[in-house]
Amino acid sequence: MNGPRPDKSMLYYPKMPVTWWLRKRSYFFFMMRELSSVFIAIFLVVLLVQIYQLREGPESYAAFVQGLGSPGWLIFHAIALLFAIYHSITWFISTSVVLPLRLGKREIPRNLVTGLNIGAWIGVSLVILGLFLTLKG
Amino acid sequence: MNGATATLNVTRYSPGQDQMPRSQSYSVPYQKDWVVLDALNYIKDHIDGTLSYRWSCRMGVCGSCGMMVNGVPKLTCAAFLRDYYPQEIRIEPLVNFPIIRDLVIDMSDFLDKLKSVKPWIIRKTEKQISEGEYLQTPEELNAYQQFTQCINCMLCYAACPVYGMEPEFLGPAAIALGYRYNMDSRDQGKESRQAVLGSHDGVWQCTFVGECTEVCPKEVDPAAAIQRSKVEITKDWFKSVLLPWGQR
Amino acid sequence: MAGKNSTEPFWWGLFSAGGVVAAFLVPIHIILTGFALPLGWISDTGILYRVWWVKVYLFVLITLPLYHWAHRFYFTLNDMGLKVIRKPLAVVCYGGAVAGTVATLWVLISV
Numbered sequence: 482m483n484g485p486r487p488d489k490s491m492l493y494y495p496k497m498p499v500t501w502w503l504r505k506r507s508y509f510f511f512m513m514r515e516l517s518s519v520f521i522a523i524f525l526v527v528l529l530v531q532i533y534q535l536r537e538g539p540e541s542y543a544a545f546v547q548g549l550g551s552p553g554w555l556i557f558h559a560i561a562l563l564f565a566i567y568h569s570i571t572w573f574i575s576t577s578v579v580l581p582l583r584l585g586k587r588e589i590p591r592n593l594v595t596g597l598n599i600g601a602w603i604g605v606s607l608v609i610l611g612l613f614l615t616l617k618g
Numbered sequence: 619m620n621g622a623t624a625t626l627n628v629t630r631y632s633p634g635q636d637q638m639p640r641s642q643s644y645s646v647p648y649q650k651d652w653v654v655l656d657a658l659n660y661i662k663d664h665i666d667g668t669l670s671y672r673w674s675c676r677m678g679v680c681g682s683c684g685m686m687v688n689g690v691p692k693l694t695c696a697a698f699l700r701d702y703y704p705q706e707i708r709i710e711p712l713v714n715f716p717i718i719r720d721l722v723i724d725m726s727d728f729l730d731k732l733k734s735v736k737p738w739i740i741r742k743t744e745k746q747i748s749e750g751e752y753l754q755t756p757e758e759l760n761a762y763q764q765f766t767q768c769i770n771c772m773l774c775y776a777a778c779p780v781y782g783m784e785p786e787f788l789g790p791a792a793i794a795l796g797y798r799y800n801m802d803s804r805d806q807g808k809e810s811r812q813a814v815l816g817s818h819d820g821v822w823q824c825t826f827v828g829e830c831t832e833v834c835p836k837e838v839d840p841a842a843a844i845q846r847s848k849v850e851i852t853k854d855w856f857k858s859v860l861l862p863w864g865q866r
Numbered sequence: 867m868a869g870k871n872s873t874e875p876f877w878w879g880l881f882s883a884g885g886v887v888a889a890f891l892v893p894i895h896i897i898l899t900g901f902a903l904p905l906g907w908i909s910d911t912g913i914l915y916r917v918w919w920v921k922v923y924l925f926v927l928i929t930l931p932l933y934h935w936a937h938r939f940y941f942t943l944n945d946m947g948l949k950v951i952r953k954p955l956a957v958v959c960y961g962g963a964v965a966g967t968v969a970t971l972w973v974l975i976s977v
Contacts, residue, residue, distance in 0.1 A: 493636075527899065558900025561896055613898060852878055
């Protein structure tokens with residue numbers, strides 16, 4: 482059975498401002514985490530354009546790579562790198578919450594799961610670097 | 619009493635009289651062991667009997683006294699004056715809810731959503747009493763126990779910006795309680811909760827801000843429950859798409 | 867289990883996969899493409915990108931995080947109050963990711 486409901490016409494309905502995420506530190510960092518996906522996407526488009534240059538020949542490719550050395554691009558990539566690292570760290574913290582790991586009966590502490598992921602991330606990055614240096618031609 | 623006083627700025631709203639909520643300042647005696655609820659009770663008993671607010675157990679188990687204390691959703695029976703004194707303390711009704719009067723909010727939306735996840739054991743086949751009780755190992759209990767601690771205080775709804783922007787969102791506590799029953803080994807009701815939990819306004823609205831878990835006074839970790847529900851629903855979805863012959 | 871909301875798990879699955887790829891692989895590639903190559907710490911001619919399994923790797927590296935972006939950006943715009951144009955936003959975001967996938971496929975096949 483439903484109980485008595487208040488007369489809705491006399492309620493005060495507060496409105497949430499669209500700037501809600503600027504009002505609290507944790508909300509702001511949440512929004513920065515979400516916006517990291519934008520910088521990652523833009524970077525991947527830049528990477529795709531770089532690969533595309535190969536169609537136009539080795540001079541085009543070299544010119545494009547050199548063009549990325551301009552101050553504007555260096556600043557963009559520095560910002561993108563910061564956002565990408567922020568995405569990685571927050572992602573690994575989230576993973577420890579979303580996918581609890583068990584060793585036998587005991588649950589593995591979340592900080593350890595995060596740390597293991599970070600370790601794997603560094604390892605994978607070094608492998609990619611090594612492969613690139615060996616195979617780049 | 620040593621004469622020290624604490625100042626509380628409390629939201630007042632009189633339906634039919636006020637167009638908007640306003641703030642009223644009260645001076646209460648400052649006692650080191652007082653919580654905000656003690657201060658509110660002092661106001662009601664000695665200064666202004668017209669102040670309206672909810673409270674009950676005063677020990678953090680009933681979930682009635684949730685309010686915003688300096689902009690943070692808190693149980694006022696668990697917010698000590700000494701953590702704010704001598705600064706003034708701002709007391710407002712829980713955000714993201716319509717205000718009925720003063721510090722009392724309309725919780726009917728939450729109650730409807732709670733009911734919609736069917737927070738009870740659902741059995742496809744009932745066990746006869748003669749067969750004895752449902753047995754559960756400590757591991758099986760462990761799988762859902764923390765999510766049973768929810769006291770329905772709605773602090774998580776006040777903390778959740780998605781619920782603030784999108785009032786249709788099922789919300790942290792309701793999803794956590796749906797998950798609690800889905801994870802209970804005695805329950806067989808996952809399919810009957812699926813339509814609500816798996817709907818667009820169910821788990822999928824959540825963007826894992828994580829504030830719900832931050833403010834929960836009982837360490838339920840609703841954010842974890844929601845994300846794990848997403849994993850479960852996604853696993854079930856892929857199974858139903860890739861292995862359709864497994865369906866009943 | 868299918869209903870009018872049946873596509874949500876699919877996009878969330880892609881979002882998650884893209885998030886994993888972005889988390890593990892994007893930072894080192896930003897260092898390579900954004901700094902190491904342009905600043906001359908390492909030099910390359912790009913012929914590595916013509917190797918078939920490198921192309922498969924690049925396809926995964928570029929396209930999956932696009933779906934991660936699409937899902938996340940769509941919900942972010944919703945959280946910022948743009949719910950009124952929800953359907954066009956969904957088309958722009960998820961459609962953008964699909965367009966990016968097609969573009970990536972085309973570039974990798976034709977280099």
